[in-house]
Amino acid sequence: MVTCFIQVLLLVVSTLFHGVLAAEYLVGVGKDETTGKKGIGFDPSAIHPVAGDVIVFEFRSGQHSAVQSTFDTPCVGNGGFNSGVQTVSGALAVDAPGLPTVRLTVNDTNPLWFFDEAGGDCSKGGVLAVNPTEAQSAAAFRDNASKAPVPNTSSSSSTSASIPTNSLATTTSTPSSKSHSVRGWNFHVYLVLGGLLLAPIVAFL
Template identity: 65%
Template sequence: MKYFGFLLASALPLALAYEYRVGVGKDETTGRKGMGFDPSVIHPQAGDSIVFEFRSGVHSAVQSSFDNPCVSNGGFNSGVFTVSDDLAVDAPGLPISRVLVNGTESLWFFDEAGGLCYRGAVLAVNPTAAQSEVVFKENAALPPKPATTTSPAASSTSGATATGTPTANSDNVSSGNNSNSSPGTVNTAWAAVMGALFGGLAVMA
């Protein structure tokens, strides 16, 4: 029984990770193809992941800073994705790029390839009262400040990091309302949990 409890406790951190699906080139208000990120604000925890799903047009997800929203800070860069205009807004098989969130500090992103950052094509991750998503969008409308080079390991003013690898036509992409956080990672994690638990019970038997 103690062995069973140990397996369950050790598996819980894995099971509680979430996957936040964010549409790039999707209008947050209408849910249709358009400008920006949908949603434009998310609040992941350490260990959660962000999955950028690229809609019709030419788009990218690039990490920036609160003070200079439309200039890369040398952190995460999805690369450029070109998606046919013929595809539905939530068509299956859309190209994705995944980011692992390593902490709860604020992270900032913009759609560099779309060229519409100054109109609000930005994403705020874990904004705070001192650095809010509203002011972040206001900063995006201002002329860019001189760029400063930082390494990906220190890719935000708060010291948070993000890593990811662009993936085209992943089976993890699903149709429907995928702009909110979803327990897709949780399902996978629980499968691993159950496998470990049943394996442990088999050993005990």
């Protein structure tokens, strides 16, 4: 009985500390990564999350969306993830509080490709590479996009939507709290909870 209790507690603690290692990657949509101002593209335009990490798409002024595509056809949705069209007032500052966000949990480290369908700027550099490789680099993805015809944006949804693939989990859409994307941001909370759960184990030893 005691052994079973300890095993359960260890499993819970292990799950909690897995959350400590999760990171959030804040990606601005409709933000120029070079100037940091409102503009074309994603900021940053390439990220390397691992399983369990979360991509937080934060939308800037105008109409923008984050739509999953493929390396070879960057500006055509592949039927996977679609944030839906997010409309933001042009009067808001580039990093104004409360900008709309859509959160996406990554399930593995396979490459993923996205473009700003609603913004219509895919061929101008409005693309995001997630876990690009040497063979399929972020630069090559942008180059493929630059050669693509302007996509038809009429099929974009006006609300947030998600169609998960093997590499993606479900999404949620919330106002942004402007939190930084730092691995281990909730370390102290989990440390306290872990200590409370470990205390009974120590008492039984």
